[in-house]
Structures are given as structure tokens and as C-alpha cells.
Amino acid sequence: MVRFAALLRRQGLPVTLIHVTDAVRALDHLDIGDREEVYLGLRAVFVGRPEDVPAFDRTFDAFWRTATEADAIGEALAPSLPDEAPATERESSARESLALDAWGEMDGDDGDEPLGVPAASEREAMATQDFATFSADQLDAVYRLTVQIARRLARRISRRRRPSARRGRLDLRRTLRANLTRGDLIDLRFRRRKRRKVRLVLLCDVSGSMDLYSRFLLQFLFALQAVFSRVETFTFSVRLTRVTEYLRGRSYREVLRRLTAVRDWSGGTRIGESLAEFNRQWPGLVDRRTIVIILSDGWDTGDPDVLAAELLRIKRRAGRVIWLNPLLGNPSYEPLTRGMAAALPLLDHFAAAHNLAALRALAGTLHL
């Protein structure tokens, strides 16, 4: 069972010791001779979300088919391991991995190195420099600034939530406690309806036209997700992928490694279809207390009508819809692409996202 668990872990399932002991206990209550039953039982123990079922199935099949020839297991599983993509997939993923390799280099030894924050003037210069023109050795500094900005944004939002002391409904529990020995209610305690937290839904364009920017913006998303408690993050190009889980790592490098599993990097864009997919798959994520942020340059090869219709669906439910467009930093840019033109009237806020100053300016718009 420990070996089986190790294999599952190699397939990316979050398997812990609790799972292993549970699995062993579960076998006591299952008919070991019945393959189907053992399969269902172990699946209930090991799999925590539907996306993990295929990986579990593969591992289970391989493990039990070759249970007697231990060496063959590794072979049977090898094709599905991320570092050895099968030849057919290799070609299509070549571009993607190229894009990602470049990212890996810029990551540096995060965490271990001393936090040498660049001098103020240097920092200011960086803040207004276009992301597209950064050189590789500046990237670490940019990352740190990104984190700072994200933290500041988080503080701004949370400050709005502090309850006032003398308003709201009477808090009977605390009032009674405080006045027990007085015989009457003198010192009144109040409680205010706790404001529901704001949720961020981030939709980031990672298509080819965004390539220069998306690596920075994704870093920003990672930083945002680390400081906000309620963030859902998706990437899209021709297809929508939920990356909330992938961004939940401790270091950005680890996160990048996990993002390798996400396909569609640097492909074309179909924004409308991606939003439609979002609306279909995740309707519950957006409500009045949700800020939806779309990061895209608006270059869309899909139908602008679909884009407008789907964006409208989001707008109807969301508290705020913000579109960040890196191209907006260019003074000569006008949002004339068909997709952008269709989307523009539906947005609450349309802003640039081409440099750190622009990201910092976001603070003023991140509220409901």
C-alpha cells in the first residue's frame, strides 16, 4: 500500500499518511478478491476531487496489472509522467515548454537569498518601465515589488471590514455576560453584521500575443492569491483552465513547475468561448461580492458577439468587472480590436497593466 501511495504521489495526487492508514483499514472491510470493489474503496479513500480520477485509474490499473513484476510498473506509468511526454504530444507542447522554460530561468533562488530590495530610485524607474522591456536580471526585483503591491492591495480591502463599536444589532450573548453582576443591562454590547468578504476571480490571458506580459501578470496573480483568502484564478487562450490549485504553492518556482501541466500556453485566443466555458463550469463563483478581473490584450480570434454575450452574463452577476489591458500603456493604442470594442461598454473599469505603477494604481479600483 505504501508503494501504491508513492506511485499516486508521483502522479500528482496529494496523498498523505492518513490516506495510507485509511486505505489499509479500508481493506479490512472490502472483499480483496473483488477487483472492482477494491478499486471503488481505494478510490473513495485516495481521490479527493474528480480531476484526480484519471490519474488514479491509470495508477490502479498499472499497479494491479503488474503487481507481480514490480519493475514493469514504472514503465507502464512512464508515458503519463510530465517529464517524459510521449512523442505525439511532444511536438505540440514544444512551444509551451519553451515559454515556460524561459520563466524557470527568471525564477532565481527564491526564499534563500537575502532580501536585497533595490534602491528607491531604481525602484521608481522599474515601476514605470514596460514589462516587455525588462531584462532577465531585473526579474527578481520585479517579483518582490509585485508581492509588495499585492500585499498593499490586500490591506486596502481588509481595512474596509472593521466593525464599528456602537452600531448594529445588540449582541445578547456578550451583553448578558458583561452585566451579570449588575442586575440590569447597563453596558450594552453590539455586534455588526459581518461584511461578507470580497472574492476575486482572475481570468488571465496566456495566449501568444500576451506572452511578454503574461509571465509578469501570472506572478502578480500568484502574489495576489498568496495574500487574499478568497481568490479563484483561471488562465485561458483557446481553452479555459482553472489554476487556483497550481498557484497555491509556497514558492513561485514550485508553482511554475506545476503550471507546466497546464496546456495551451502561447496559443491563439478565443476569449468569448473561454468566458462561456467559465460561465458554464463555474457559475457559482461569481456573485454580488465578487470582483472579476480579466487580464487580456483583447486580441481575439473568436466571435465578438459571443464575447459580448458572455461578458454580459458575468456582469449581471458580478459586483464589478475590471479589464486590465497591457497594451493600454502605449499612448498610441486605441481599443479598436473587435473583441475589445465589444467588451468595452460592459466594463466597470478598463485600465493598463503594462508596468508596476499600473498594478499599484489598481488599489483604487479593487472595491465594490
Add this chain to the structure above:
Amino acid sequence: MRDEIRKIQELMEAAEYVTDAPVATSVHLAMRLRKPLLIEGHAGVGKTEIAKVMARMLGTNLIRLQCYEGLDAGTALYEWNYQKQLLHIKLHESSGHSAKEEEREIFSEDLLLRRPLLQAITQEQSPVLLVDEVDRGDEEFEAFMLEVFSDWQVTIPEIGTIKATHPPYVILTSNRTRELSDALRRRCLYLWIDYPTYDKEIRIVERKVPGINHRLAGELARFMESLRQMRLNKVPGVAETLDWALALAGLHADHLDETVVSETIGCVLKDADDIKRFRAEVQKSGLAPFVQVPG
């Protein structure tokens, strides 16, 4: 298959719940390993029903905790009956009780309002605790709940610690509107319920709508199967199928034709855009693609 699992399947069927091996195996393990069972799936596939059937099967109480945003420990665990406490203070104002006595009286178990979680740990027989739609509650509540689940004891400062003598069987359901924490997933067994297969849906319809003819049930199941493959905003679940079957039975329809479908489609499709899209589809190629076996 283990007799116990088959037994569970039979009992569930007897309790009017059409089931299959994955469901029965998960329920069996949840009861044996005494672990909470987390059930996820689309709306209307019968997640909540499992808890109800389990309670009926075990002949025990079902205690339901409906989650919503802002649900806190007070509403889920216990609250004091403040009105009574105030009354009590007023009545005994002149009785000369000492503050200590007074305190003991107003914080006695009589004035304690037991909310679902407290109810669940103070039963004579292990109940089934259904925590419905956990994804609607917030993360803080999730963490609080995990704490209760870990040792099944609750401390009320004024009374002391209450420990469950018969810990409940726990079923949690989620519609995946929010990703649940890994900590929660780790502590639970997991079951994903998909839309039913064609055969299972026929069985469900026939079980729940007695007297419906087999042909209509088959047509309905086929119809739902095709509907769910359309790109709909609100994909209909089993609950919708049953509503529709009941409506059709009420109309004494014995097969699906365009008039009947057009009059009753509101039972299954509940989104204006979906209905529009469906009608356009029917106008284009008729009802046939929905009721015929594909291929």
C-alpha cells in the same frame, strides 16, 4: 462483492434510492471507518438524499446543518436562550440570590439552545449528521467544523466539556461553488456523483414515479441524456427529470411529442437562454435528435 455492501445496496433500494456500487461502497466504508463522507456532484443528482436514506437505513435521526455564507459557531453549535435568561434575571431580582447562584441558574442546560452540531453529539444513538452545501459556508467555519470532527467534543465555558458518547456518521455535500480546503478533503472519504447513466435514470424514474410506462421512461432518459450534452447554462439534474416525469404523468402523456415537450419544457430548462436555444434546435431539426439513440 461483500455481503455488507450488497446489503447496503438492497437497503438503499428498499428506501427508494436507486444506487450503484460506487455509492454503496463509499457509504459502507464511511460507516466502517467512521470517517466523514464528502459527496460532490452537480446540483440535483441526489447528494442530500444519500444522508436521508442512510438515516432511514440505520433507523436513526437525521440532523441537518444547512451551510450558508456567514454561518458561525453560534448558529451551528449552541446559543443561550436570551429571552428566558432576561426573564429569569427580572423574576429573581429581589429574591436575594447571590451572583454565583444567579449565574448557575441562567447558564443551566435548560436555557441552552442546542443547534445541529451540539444535537449531533448528544444523542442516545449515533445519528446521521448532514452538513449540506459546505461550499457555501466560509473557510473559518470549515476550520471550526474540522475541530469538532476531530474529537467530537465541545466546550461550553459556562457548563463544561461535552463529549459525544455516540459520535455521528457525517455526510458532507458540496456543489463545488468554492474549492474546499485540503485539510477537509484529507479527513473525508470522497464520492463524486455524476449525472446518472441512461439505465440508471430509467430505474430512478420508474421507482419514483410509479405507474409510468416503460417506453416513456426510456424516452425521458434518452431526452435528458441529449439535453445534458447541449451547452446549457443550467444543466438539468435528476430532480428535474422527476419533476418532468410527474408532470407528464399528470397530463396522462404516454410518449413525447413536440406539443407535449413544448408545453412542459419549463420543468427541465430553467434559464431563458437555454429555452431559447432549445426551441431553435427543435425548430431546426425537430424532436428526433433528442429521443433517438445516437448513431
